[in-house]
Amino acid sequence: MQSSLTPGRVRKAPENFLDGEGIQQAVAEARQGRRDFLRGAFAAAAGVAAAAGAAAAPAPADGDPNILQLPEHSRGLGQPVATDGYGKPSKYEANVQRRTSPGLTQTRQASVSFAPLQSLFGIVTPSGLHFERHHQGWWDIDPSKHRLMVNGQVKAAKVFTMDEIMRLPSVSRFHFIECGANTGMEWGNVAVPTCQYTHGMLSCSEFTGVPLRTLLEMAGVDFRKSRFVLGEGADGSSMTRTVPMDLVESGEVLVAYGQNGEMLRPENGYPLRLVAPGVQGVSWVKYLRRIEVGDQPWNTKDETVHYVDLMPDGTHRQYTSLQECKSVVTTPSGGQVLLDKGFYSITGLAWSGRGKVKAVDVSVDGGRSWRPARLQEPVMSKCLARFSADWVWDGKPAIIQSRATDETGYVQPSYRQLRAVRGTRSIYHNNAIQSWLVEESGEVKNVQVG
Amino acid sequence: MQSSLTPGRVRKAPENFLDGEGIQQAVAEARQGRRDFLRGAFAAAAGVAAAAGAAAAPAPADGDPNILQLPEHSRGLGQPVATDGYGKPSKYEANVQRRTSPGLTQTRQASVSFAPLQSLFGIVTPSGLHFERHHQGWWDIDPSKHRLMVNGQVKAAKVFTMDEIMRLPSVSRFHFIECGANTGMEWGNVAVPTCQYTHGMLSCSEFTGVPLRTLLEMAGVDFRKSRFVLGEGADGSSMTRTVPMDLVESGEVLVAYGQNGEMLRPENGYPLRLVAPGVQGVSWVKYLRRIEVGDQPWNTKDETVHYVDLMPDGTHRQYTSLQECKSVVTTPSGGQVLLDKGFYSITGLAWSGRGKVKAVDVSVDGGRSWRPARLQEPVMSKCLARFSADWVWDGKPAIIQSRATDETGYVQPSYRQLRAVRGTRSIYHNNAIQSWLVEESGEVKNVQVG
Numbered sequence: 001m002q003s004s005l006t007p008g009r010v011r012k013a014p015e016n017f018l019d020g021e022g023i024q025q026a027v028a029e030a031r032q033g034r035r036d037f038l039r040g041a042f043a044a045a046a047g048v049a050a051a052a053g054a055a056a057a058p059a060p061a062d063g064d065p066n067i068l069q070l071p072e073h074s075r076g077l078g079q080p081v082a083t084d085g086y087g088k089p090s091k092y093e094a095n096v097q098r099r100t101s102p103g104l105t106q107t108r109q110a111s112v113s114f115a116p117l118q119s120l121f122g123i124v125t126p127s128g129l130h131f132e133r134h135h136q137g138w139w140d141i142d143p144s145k146h147r148l149m150v151n152g153q154v155k156a157a158k159v160f161t162m163d164e165i166m167r168l169p170s171v172s173r174f175h176f177i178e179c180g181a182n183t184g185m186e187w188g189n190v191a192v193p194t195c196q197y198t199h200g201m202l203s204c205s206e207f208t209g210v211p212l213r214t215l216l217e218m219a220g221v222d223f224r225k226s227r228f229v230l231g232e233g234a235d236g237s238s239m240t241r242t243v244p245m246d247l248v249e250s251g252e253v254l255v256a257y258g259q260n261g262e263m264l265r266p267e268n269g270y271p272l273r274l275v276a277p278g279v280q281g282v283s284w285v286k287y288l289r290r291i292e293v294g295d296q297p298w299n300t301k302d303e304t305v306h307y308v309d310l311m312p313d314g315t316h317r318q319y320t321s322l323q324e325c326k327s328v329v330t331t332p333s334g335g336q337v338l339l340d341k342g343f344y345s346i347t348g349l350a351w352s353g354r355g356k357v358k359a360v361d362v363s364v365d366g367g368r369s370w371r372p373a374r375l376q377e378p379v380m381s382k383c384l385a386r387f388s389a390d391w392v393w394d395g396k397p398a399i400i401q402s403r404a405t406d407e408t409g410y411v412q413p414s415y416r417q418l419r420a421v422r423g424t425r426s427i428y429h430n431n432a433i434q435s436w437l438v439e440e441s442g443e444v445k446n447v448q449v450g
Numbered sequence: 451m452q453s454s455l456t457p458g459r460v461r462k463a464p465e466n467f468l469d470g471e472g473i474q475q476a477v478a479e480a481r482q483g484r485r486d487f488l489r490g491a492f493a494a495a496a497g498v499a500a501a502a503g504a505a506a507a508p509a510p511a512d513g514d515p516n517i518l519q520l521p522e523h524s525r526g527l528g529q530p531v532a533t534d535g536y537g538k539p540s541k542y543e544a545n546v547q548r549r550t551s552p553g554l555t556q557t558r559q560a561s562v563s564f565a566p567l568q569s570l571f572g573i574v575t576p577s578g579l580h581f582e583r584h585h586q587g588w589w590d591i592d593p594s595k596h597r598l599m600v601n602g603q604v605k606a607a608k609v610f611t612m613d614e615i616m617r618l619p620s621v622s623r624f625h626f627i628e629c630g631a632n633t634g635m636e637w638g639n640v641a642v643p644t645c646q647y648t649h650g651m652l653s654c655s656e657f658t659g660v661p662l663r664t665l666l667e668m669a670g671v672d673f674r675k676s677r678f679v680l681g682e683g684a685d686g687s688s689m690t691r692t693v694p695m696d697l698v699e700s701g702e703v704l705v706a707y708g709q710n711g712e713m714l715r716p717e718n719g720y721p722l723r724l725v726a727p728g729v730q731g732v733s734w735v736k737y738l739r740r741i742e743v744g745d746q747p748w749n750t751k752d753e754t755v756h757y758v759d760l761m762p763d764g765t766h767r768q769y770t771s772l773q774e775c776k777s778v779v780t781t782p783s784g785g786q787v788l789l790d791k792g793f794y795s796i797t798g799l800a801w802s803g804r805g806k807v808k809a810v811d812v813s814v815d816g817g818r819s820w821r822p823a824r825l826q827e828p829v830m831s832k833c834l835a836r837f838s839a840d841w842v843w844d845g846k847p848a849i850i851q852s853r854a855t856d857e858t859g860y861v862q863p864s865y866r867q868l869r870a871v872r873g874t875r876s877i878y879h880n881n882a883i884q885s886w887l888v889e890e891s892g893e894v895k896n897v898q899v900g
Contacts, residue, residue: 073685073737076589077559077587078586078685079589081559081561081582081584086539087716087717089715090715093713099532100530100532108531109527113531122710123622124710127537128534128536129712132532137528138533139522139526139529140540167795168793168795169840170795206574234524235524236523236525236527236528238524258571260576261574261575265538270540270542287523345617345619386622
């Protein structure tokens with residue numbers, strides 16, 4: 001397969017994993033002196049610019065070699081304000097995309113698209129790159145017709161319009177959302193090549209909404225008697241999940257409409273979704289249309305045959321609610337290439353469904369020795385935390401790992417530790433330490449260690 | 451001018467202020483029982499849906515009036531994952547746009563577009579809605595060709611590529627950016643109709659970048675001798691601004707490439723801009739190409755004839771660096787309509803260029819009495835803070851205000867207090883208390899009080 005990095009051609013976002021031959025060609029081009037390679041998007045810039053007919057390198061003005069002409073953008077008038085009432089990223093970032101994995105699922109409506117974590121910074125996930133997980137596709141629902149019913153063990157069942165919900169006092173909080181199946185392929189040591197595919201069912205946003213507790217109190221609930229709520233979605237899959245009442249009572253569960261300052265995106269549940277901080281993503285019911293209050297779990301289709309873990313003793317572990325403490329190095333990570341020895345900032349993300357990340361350690365020798373990483377403040381509860389550590393690469397093979405500890409004292413386990421408890425037949429809830437092998441060539445690969 | 455809210459027609463984003471006749475028609479339609487009006491986008495939903503041929507209201511199935519058919523989105527397959535590798539907002543949000551003000555400037559390249567604060571939540575500004583202020587338009591610059599030079603009073607001048615900058619240890623911080631001219635029209639009591647136009651030269655993002663201090667240390671700087679840096683941009687206006695060294699020495703000034711988790715947007719300076727927390731927006735030089743280190747201010751064209759305030763004694767106040775503590779109620783705000791009496795959550799934003807917001811008070815009687823509002827935690831330094839306060843509207847006229855206090859003890863002034871110090875000939879740096887008059891009809895208007 002031809003590499004899409006040959007200069008002069010427009011680079012299209014690859015649908016598939018970057019193949020081995022493509023990697024070889026990219027490395028060869030890079031070693032020919034094109035040093036702008038660490039970020040794949042920059043490597044594409046030459047191709048994109050050539051295709052778009054952008055200005056050539058500065059040429060002497062009036063034939064005098066001592067006078068260089070400024071680039072066009074330093075001389076010309078430029079684009080006007082509000083060229084777009086809603087702007088978009090640079091064309092040079094066209095390769096930064098969420099991606100699905102062809103063949104992963106039978107249909108693309110019951111499927112996943114992965115966030116390109118290796119290309120992101122900080123903790124906010126750009127809403128256009130938020131991962132997706134749908135069971136029966138997504139819709140752009142008319143908010144003026146959408147309703148939320150609250151029924152079950154309540155004094156008086158209520159039906160809310162969006163306007164009614166949005167008039168109530170709201171809160172805004174930064175939280176991660178992670179699919180219970182994130183990193184699932186690695187149970188079977190599939191070794192998918194990039195961080196996007198190993199960990200990309202993960203995103204983080206500032207969510208705005210009304211605490212579910214407020215709506216329950218308006219409907220009249222008895223917290224001593226009713227210890228569970230059911231969330232039901234309006235999409236074709238009628239997603240239904242039990243959520244424990246303690247998380248609702250604390251005010252943490254939100255009926256949310258805001259995502260990073262604007263309304264939710266349609267793929268993320270517009271106009272309304274449940275936000276259950278720390279709980280696996282499936283319980284954050286999208287297109288939320290009903291909340292039922294009850295005194296026992298509902299054992300719905302979405303929590304009895306799916307999202308359960310087969311334990312070594314043959315039983316199924318159900319209702320695994322919270323995403324345990326986890327981390328991943330996003331750079332250097334699988335599929336990237338280090339072109340020279342020297343300084344690198346190892347950086348990545350850490351999170352815990354139980355609260356705040358307390359510490360992150362980094363290893364460059366496959367877990368034999370560890371040192372603490374810096375955590376970007378402020379560290380927020382049940383939210384992504386960005387970490388970084390300094391590293392000087394000496395050109396020899398290295399295995400890079402991160403290991404997070406949360407405020408409960410829980411330490412992210414190695415694969416060996418996790419399998420000792422969970423066996424080898426799990427699909428979900430894989431929070432093991434991720435390893436990236438840096439080869440002498442500079443290529444970075446997904447490996448499993450310990 | 452015809453209202454764009456007539457049911458059945460596609461609603462286009464209005465280019466101009468919503469005219470008086472348009473407001474009257476909208477209010478009349480709302481009073482005919484269409485209660486979904488508080489958010490203008492929802493009002494458009496009926497028109498958009500009709501135009502797009504969306505499913506009609508549920509119809510009886512098999513002619514049996516007791517069985518309603520589910521809407522199409524609850525029955526059908528829906529859209530696949532990664533329909534867009536980079537997603538976009540709901541079509542029902544098409545009216546949430548940044549807008550320019552026709553006639554405000556001679557050209558649209560030396561102009562402004564305003565963020566729609568009245569439609570936003572939390573503190574993050576969606577990057578597509580970030581305000582713009584350009585002096586000679588904007589460009590989408592090839593990052594592989596972009597360079598940053600550091601020269602002046604340094605041991606050895608340096609030139610950095612984007613890759614070299616992005617390999618260095620970085621930090622990520624949430625900061626507001628406000629144009630020095632924000633709210634400028636209100637000096638002259640122009641009373642522009644909406645919050646978008648009174649306060650919309652304001653946005654907030656998670657910025658990622660390298661502390662400028664790191665780059666200066668690499669070039670070799672003497673902090674005792676050199677107390678100023680100059681930032682220079684690569685756009686046609688060659689924007690150049692002096693920044694005091696103390697902000698650089700503290701590590702706060704960043705050479706930034708990340709905005710809300712992805713690369714900067716081209717309109718916001720892709721691939722590199724200065725981030726000078728708390729300083730007025732013009733100093734956050736976009737398309738940053740050069741940093742010069744020196745021992746006195748440069749008195750550039752961009753800081754001698756512009757961005758100065760004419761004081762009552764006839765002198766010009768130069769180098770007003772920090773944006774003083776300020777706040778605004780974003781809902782209810784000018785141009786909105788309250789359709790009925792009852793509960794409303796008064797909400798808005800507060801910020802200070804000197805550090806953290808300490809407190810926000812809200813008044814509904816034009817400043818005669820005040821009560822504290824809730825601040826959304828965590829409150830971050832030189833960053834937007836979201837506040838809210840409960841209010842029950844009794845249907846009588848009310849004047850809503852917010853007043854912020856920052857951690858230095860500085861209290862946001864009224865117009866009377868501000869004019870007493872600054873006179874009446876200022877253009878910039880208007881941080882006075884904003885008033886919104888709620889009339890008995892429910893219409894909300896921009897007024898100046900005190």
